[in-house]
Amino acid sequence: MTWLITGGAGYIGAHVARAMAGAGERVIALDDLSAGVADRLPENIPLVQGSTLDEDLVKKVLAEHAVTGVVHLAARKQVGESVERPAYYYQENVGALATLLEAVAEAGVKRFLFSSSAAVYGNPDVDLITEDTPCAPMSPYGETKLAGEWLVRAAGRAHGIATVCLRYFNVAGAATPELADTGVYNVIPMVFDRLTRGEAPRIFGDDYPTPDGTCVRDYIHVADLAEAHLTAARRLTEGSTGDLTVNIGRGEGVSVRELITLIAEVSGDTASAAVGPRRPGDAPRAVASAERAARELGWAARRGTREMVESAWQGWQAQRSRTPAQ
Numbered sequence: 001m002t003w004l005i006t007g008g009a010g011y012i013g014a015h016v017a018r019a020m021a022g023a024g025e026r027v028i029a030l031d032d033l034s035a036g037v038a039d040r041l042p043e044n045i046p047l048v049q050g051s052t053l054d055e056d057l058v059k060k061v062l063a064e065h066a067v068t069g070v071v072h073l074a075a076r077k078q079v080g081e082s083v084e085r086p087a088y089y090y091q092e093n094v095g096a097l098a099t100l101l102e103a104v105a106e107a108g109v110k111r112f113l114f115s116s117s118a119a120v121y122g123n124p125d126v127d128l129i130t131e132d133t134p135c136a137p138m139s140p141y142g143e144t145k146l147a148g149e150w151l152v153r154a155a156g157r158a159h160g161i162a163t164v165c166l167r168y169f170n171v172a173g174a175a176t177p178e179l180a181d182t183g184v185y186n187v188i189p190m191v192f193d194r195l196t197r198g199e200a201p202r203i204f205g206d207d208y209p210t211p212d213g214t215c216v217r218d219y220i221h222v223a224d225l226a227e228a229h230l231t232a233a234r235r236l237t238e239g240s241t242g243d244l245t246v247n248i249g250r251g252e253g254v255s256v257r258e259l260i261t262l263i264a265e266v267s268g269d270t271a272s273a274a275v276g277p278r279r280p281g282d283a284p285r286a287v288a289s290a291e292r293a294a295r296e297l298g299w300a301a302r303r304g305t306r307e308m309v310e311s312a313w314q315g316w317q318a319q320r321s322r323t324p325a326q
Contacts, residue, residue: 180315
């Protein structure tokens with residue numbers, strides 16, 4: 001098997017690429033490096049710089065590397081930005097996927113693994129979100145992920161491509177410091193950033209119907225997520241047919257206040273959190289049911305929240321210690 005990983009130099013993509021290559025899979029990365037970092041990839045993983053919107057390039061990569069399976073991670077993923085630039089998000093996330101799937105079908109590739117998101121569910125009022133929970137995304141980003149799933153399944157049926165869609169919950173941590181998340185968009189690096197600048201971490205609303213009044217989320221270690229991709233890819237390699245959609249989470253909820261308390265313990269910074277008003281669209285609770293992943297993939301998360309925070313903090317400190325000369 002030879003796997004093309006789009007977005008392979010990104011935070012998640014580099015973890016997936018390394019996990020798959022480390023397990024003996026042949027891996028090619030395609031990344032436009034708008035958010036990816038080439039140095040995240042070891043020398044044994046070739047990197048092609050370019051966009052999945054470039055149909056000629058995609059066809060060339062598929063042919064020259066004799067690709068037999070695709071892991072599609074490349075996407076824009078900022079909810080707020082998607083609200084401001086919906087057409088851009090549809091072009092980047094759905095248009096690029098359509099281009100890629102056309103090339104995949106023409107090349108005769110029969111295995112396709114799609115990076116989806118828990119954002120497809122929106123704000124469901126349930127204790128655990130199963131794959132059968134109705135989807136009602138609340139942002140253009142979530143809409144593009146749901147439309148992407150529809151497109152992947154339709155292309156699979158039309159062209160005999162076996163597909164898997166993985167719906168990630170909140171990804172955190174790092175397998176090694178150099179692979180840490182460099183963006184300040186997710187909650188853990190956002191807290192690190194404020195602490196580093198001498199500012200109090202923010203809590204958006206403490207009057208939710210949860211045990212401590214703050215939102216509850218399901219956090220998954222990026223190394224566990226990478227292993228889930230490897231497991232799903234192996235399922236496709238073993239000859240599975242049709243389509244499969246699976247939540248990737250731990251099935252355990254952690255409140256924002258609990259997370260900030262843990263970050264304070266790990267970082268040694270005890271600044272009190274500042275509580276502000278709720279943000280529009282924030283669900284009180286969003287926790288995955290992980291039963292289907294265990295049943296269909298034989299996969300379960302192995303790492304806990306403290307390991308996520310500790311590894312993310314090590315990566316944050318490593319990034320801060322680097323100088324331009326390095």
